[in-house]
Amino acid sequence: MENIIEVKNLTKEYKNKLALDNLSFEVKKGEILGLLGPNGSGKSTTINCLLSLLSFKQGNIKILGKEMEPNAYDLKKEIGVVFQEIAVLEELTVYENIDYFCGLYIKEKEKRKQYIEEALDLVGLIEYKKFYPKQLSGGLKRRLNIACGIAHKPKIIFLDEPTVAVDPQSRNNILEGIKKLRKEGATIIYTTHYMEEAEILCDRIIILDKGKILAEGNKDSLKKLADIEEKITVEIKEIKKENLEKIKTFKTVEEVNINKNILTITYKKGKNNLEELMKFLKQNNITYDKVFSERPTLNDVFLNLTGKDLRD
Amino acid sequence: MTVFKTYFKIVKKYKGMILLYTILLILFSGINLSTNDNNTNFTKEKPNILIINKDENIGITKNLIHYLKKNTNTKEIENKEQKIKDALFYRDINYIIYIKENYRKDILDGKNPKIDIKTTKDYNATLASQILTRYIKVQNIYVKNMQNEQEIIKNINKSLEKQAKIEITSKINTTQIEKMNLYFNFASYSLMAIIIFIICFILTSFKNKNIHKRITISSMNYKKHNRIIRKASLLYVFIVWILFSLLGLILLKDTLLSIRGIIYMVNALVFAFCSLTIAIMISSLTNNKEAVSGIVNVVSLGQAFLCGAFVPTQWLPKNVLTLAHILPTYWYIQTNELLKKLEIINLKEIKPILLNMLILILFSILFIIINNQISKRKQKIE
Numbered sequence: 001m002e003n004i005i006e007v008k009n010l011t012k013e014y015k016n017k018l019a020l021d022n023l024s025f026e027v028k029k030g031e032i033l034g035l036l037g038p039n040g041s042g043k044s045t046t047i048n049c050l051l052s053l054l055s056f057k058q059g060n061i062k063i064l065g066k067e068m069e070p071n072a073y074d075l076k077k078e079i080g081v082v083f084q085e086i087a088v089l090e091e092l093t094v095y096e097n098i099d100y101f102c103g104l105y106i107k108e109k110e111k112r113k114q115y116i117e118e119a120l121d122l123v124g125l126i127e128y129k130k131f132y133p134k135q136l137s138g139g140l141k142r143r144l145n146i147a148c149g150i151a152h153k154p155k156i157i158f159l160d161e162p163t164v165a166v167d168p169q170s171r172n173n174i175l176e177g178i179k180k181l182r183k184e185g186a187t188i189i190y191t192t193h194y195m196e197e198a199e200i201l202c203d204r205i206i207i208l209d210k211g212k213i214l215a216e217g218n219k220d221s222l223k224k225l226a227d228i229e230e231k232i233t234v235e236i237k238e239i240k241k242e243n244l245e246k247i248k249t250f251k252t253v254e255e256v257n258i259n260k261n262i263l264t265i266t267y268k269k270g271k272n273n274l275e276e277l278m279k280f281l282k283q284n285n286i287t288y289d290k291v292f293s294e295r296p297t298l299n300d301v302f303l304n305l306t307g308k309d310l311r312d
Numbered sequence: 313m314t315v316f317k318t319y320f321k322i323v324k325k326y327k328g329m330i331l332l333y334t335i336l337l338i339l340f341s342g343i344n345l346s347t348n349d350n351n352t353n354f355t356k357e358k359p360n361i362l363i364i365n366k367d368e369n370i371g372i373t374k375n376l377i378h379y380l381k382k383n384t385n386t387k388e389i390e391n392k393e394q395k396i397k398d399a400l401f402y403r404d405i406n407y408i409i410y411i412k413e414n415y416r417k418d419i420l421d422g423k424n425p426k427i428d429i430k431t432t433k434d435y436n437a438t439l440a441s442q443i444l445t446r447y448i449k450v451q452n453i454y455v456k457n458m459q460n461e462q463e464i465i466k467n468i469n470k471s472l473e474k475q476a477k478i479e480i481t482s483k484i485n486t487t488q489i490e491k492m493n494l495y496f497n498f499a500s501y502s503l504m505a506i507i508i509f510i511i512c513f514i515l516t517s518f519k520n521k522n523i524h525k526r527i528t529i530s531s532m533n534y535k536k537h538n539r540i541i542r543k544a545s546l547l548y549v550f551i552v553w554i555l556f557s558l559l560g561l562i563l564l565k566d567t568l569l570s571i572r573g574i575i576y577m578v579n580a581l582v583f584a585f586c587s588l589t590i591a592i593m594i595s596s597l598t599n600n601k602e603a604v605s606g607i608v609n610v611v612s613l614g615q616a617f618l619c620g621a622f623v624p625t626q627w628l629p630k631n632v633l634t635l636a637h638i639l640p641t642y643w644y645i646q647t648n649e650l651l652k653k654l655e656i657i658n659l660k661e662i663k664p665i666l667l668n669m670l671i672l673i674l675f676s677i678l679f680i681i682i683n684n685q686i687s688k689r690k691q692k693i694e
Contacts, residue, residue, distance in 0.1 A: 051529050070528075077531040087522030091322045091513075103314025104530035104537075148526070 002029045010059035020211040034202030035191040042211035043191040080154030084161040095129040105152035119151035139170025195298035230267040235289040319544035337502040344494045359436035361407040367415040407440035488567040493652040501616035507587040515595035583644040589679035596686040615641035640675045
């Protein structure tokens with residue numbers, strides 16, 4: 001697949017402190033690339049460098065095969081950005097805001113009108129188009145923020161943590177919208193520190209920490225980097241110590257923990273772990289309420305790679 | 313065009329504020345325009361004098377007394393020192409003339425006898441002094457050149473009979489000019505507030521860090537975007553000026569269509585553009601709208617109070633006026649005051665007015681330089 005963005009050896013310093021350390025990656029046409037990392041890992045700095053909003057010490061950035069520069073207006077035409085901070089004019093209505101930002105790219109009034117309607121539909125704000133931003137909830141404001149960034153139908157869209165502090169309904173709406181945009185052919189660079197979002201949305205994920213790429217790949221290949229394969233949690237009424245010791249002797253069990261009435265068993269690998277455990281509980285007349293089985297998350301991958309939690 | 317249209321869409325959102333300051337101006341002007349006296353009439357005034365004659369009432373002395381009685385209101389008061397003092401104190405009389413013994417003889421002998429006077433030193437006393445001086449000067453000329461007393465008296469009276477014919481040719485309606493002056497002085501507050509408030513709010517919106525970022529990454533050149541904003545601001549200022557001029561035309565009618573009225577409007581236009589540069593400078597100081605609102609209130613109201621927009625400058629303390637020299641409104645109002653007093657309008661007379669306008673332009677240049685310096689510093693920090 002064709003590379004839409006190529007980043008080579010990107011290095012950025014803030015007052016002699018390394019913010020980006022020799023970053024190299026590509027973004028393929030039509031994919032959603034996730035930049036995942038905790039706060040301060042360099043996600044936003046990477047995006048700002050890609051957009052020429054920040055200068056950098058060394059490296060090379062090519063977008064659509066051309067060098068990205070502050071005055072590369074032909075390239076900027078193909079780019080849409082949704083920043084983490086809401087950037088709308090409080091004095092304008094929802095419709096007028098989208099019209100203004102779309103108007104920075106598209107001069108034809110009729111075309112713009114059509115694009116605005118489509119953007120409103122995409123983010124589910126049609127019925128709010130005459131509302132002023134101060135009349136919208138936080139989630140609706142975020143949707144407006146997205147509409148302002150993508151109304152001009154760009155080929156490449158940068159979404160910098162667009163779901164921060166958003167209610168579940170708006171989050172779902174935003175995620176659905178992003179999927180729609182991809183279907184329409186857009187290439188998306190999505191930064192987040194919500195691993196669930198990255199898992200649901202992204203074709204490929206780059207895990208960043210302290211300005212370095214820790215790992216890169218699709219969610220399945222990344223999860224292989226985690227030491228664990230499965231985690232089973234059981235809400236148990238009572239369990240004897242000897243039974244706990246017996247569980248520890250299971251072939252693939254890595255760790256067994258009991259906290260109040262919650263039993264957590266971590267497995268290294270293997271299949272049929274749940275079946276084996278159920279059988280054991282029944283044989284030993286151990287009564288339980290609920291059982292959960294979890295595959296490793298990207299947080300587990302991050303934990304394994306850095307020794308700290310993604311949200312730390 | 314989108315940016316330009318958006319600018320005026322935002323202006324429209326602040327129409328309430330524009331309306332508020334316009335109503336304030338109408339109310340203030342309405343109060344002043346409701347008085348309609350016209351004081352172009354001319355009346356001849358006569359001072360109240362007292363003549364104490366110790367000479368014989370004949371010949372030259374008699375003629376002097378006759379002349380004085382004809383041109384003043386001659387009062388009869390008992391020749392007692394205390395009564396005379398009281399009459400002077402209570403302004404019953406403004407001028408006392410003491411004609412000494414042998415006045416007539418001394419004149420005819422070619423001596424220059426002294427005439428003692430007492431005066432209240434006011435306008436009427438000055439007028440009496442002028443009347444007496446005029447007579448003495450004419451008398452001295454004829455006494456030097458003639459011998460015959462009757463000939464001298466005849467010539468004195470002939471010369472003094474020649475009256476200057478006074479005709480008021482000036483068509484200046486001082487009441488209307490005063491009203492125009494009050495309108496434009498108060499307009500300085502409304503004009504400055506409307507311009508600074510709205511331009512500051514619009515510019516702080518566009519300069520908001522996140523909006524600025526969004527514009528920078530768009531396919532529109534940021535410098536071009538700024539150029540459009542500047543053009544829209546200029547047009548806005550021009551529209552506000554036209555609005556105020558039209559309002560002036562409705563309230564002051566023909567008076568505004570005179571050369572004087574046009575100079576008043578030009579002065580307001582220069583002041584409006586100076587206000588624009590103040591707005592640009594303030595908006596570069598902060599992006600916080602509440603802070604902007606506070607600064608704008610201090611700037612517009614403060615200048616109006618210190619420079620005489622609400623209170624005539626002659627009533628303001630000297631030290632306040634000295635301080636006001638550093639404020640643009642002071643120079644705008646000074647121009648209005650000069651215009652009010654101007655009798656003849658020609659290039660020579662309007663030179664001080666043009667100089668004041670030049671000072672306003674220099675203020676504007678200064679504000680632009682300060683704005684550029686602040687912007688450069690901010691860019692460096694970012």
